Amino acid sequence: MQDERSQPQPPEEISRREWMGKATISIGGIIGLTLAIPTMAALVPDVDPGRPAWTGMDETAWKHLQAATDTPVQIDIQMHSKDAYLTAGSPQSVWGIKVKDPKKFMRDRSDLFAASGENTLPYPVLNIGFALFSPICPHLGCYYDWKPMFKRFACPCHGSQFDRNGAHLAGPATRGLDPLPLREQDGIAQCQWIRYSPTVPSRIVVSYIG
Numbered sequence: 001m002q003d004e005r006s007q008p009q010p011p012e013e014i015s016r017r018e019w020m021g022k023a024t025i026s027i028g029g030i031i032g033l034t035l036a037i038p039t040m041a042a043l044v045p046d047v048d049p050g051r052p053a054w055t056g057m058d059e060t061a062w063k064h065l066q067a068a069t070d071t072p073v074q075i076d077i078q079m080h081s082k083d084a085y086l087t088a089g090s091p092q093s094v095w096g097i098k099v100k101d102p103k104k105f106m107r108d109r110s111d112l113f114a115a116s117g118e119n120t121l122p123y124p125v126l127n128i129g130f131a132l133f134s135p136i137c138p139h140l141g142c143y144y145d146w147k148p149m150f151k152r153f154a155c156p157c158h159g160s161q162f163d164r165n166g167a168h169l170a171g172p173a174t175r176g177l178d179p180l181p182l183r184e185q186d187g188i189a190q191c192q193w194i195r196y197s198p199t200v201p202s203r204i205v206v207s208y209i210g
C-alpha cells in the first residue's frame with residue numbers, strides 16, 4: 001500500500017505546510033533573539049563613549065591623606081552615576097599615597113612610565129604630590145587591603161601582594177595596582193573612576209563613570 005505522504009498533495013495543502021514551516025522557523029528565531037539580546041547586553045560593558053567624569057572625594061579623608069606620611073589612606077568617593085558593574089550611589093573608595101620621592105616611585109612603578117619619564121597612561125599618575133589607586137585587585141577584581149604589619153597591600157582572594165607604591169610583589173596578579181586620575185579643584189579633591197580589565201599585564205579600560 002502506498003504511503004499517504006507520497007501521494008500528490010493538493011496545492012493548498014502544500015502551501016499550508018510551507019506556511020506552517022516558515023511560521024515555525026520565524027517563531028523560533030524570535031524566541032532565540034528574545035533570549036540572546038539580554039544575554040549579549042549583559043556581556044558588553046556599558047561604557048559611555050565620552051570621557052570619565054570627575055568624582056568628589058571625602059574631605060576628611062583627603063585632609064588625612066595630606067597629613068599622612070607613609071601609611072596609605074582609604075578615601076571614600078561619592079558616586080553620582082554608575083559604571084557597567086556598580087549601581088548608582090553605591091559606596092566606593094580609592095587608596096591614596098603621599099609620594100615624597102617621585103624618582104623612587106617612578107623606579108618602583110616602571111610599568112607606568114616610559115624610559116623618558118613620561119606617563120604611559122593618558123593622564124598623570126603623580127599629581128600634586130599624591131598617587132591614587134583603584135581599590136580593585138588587578139588579578140580577578142577582589143578588593144585588597146593595606147596590611148600595616150607587613151607594610152604592603154594584600155588581596156584576600158588569591159594572595160596577590162603589592163608594595164606601598166602599588167608595585168606587584170607576589171601572587172597571581174600580572175601587573176601593579178591601577179592608578180587613577182587625581183586633581184584638586186577649589187580645595188576639593190576629585191578623582192576619576194576607571195575600571196581596567198583583570199588578569200592581563202596591560203591596562204585595557206572596560207568601564208568608567210562618564
Ligand code: FES
Nearest residue numbers: 137139140155158
Ligand atoms: S583577586 Fe586579588 S589575588 Fe586574585
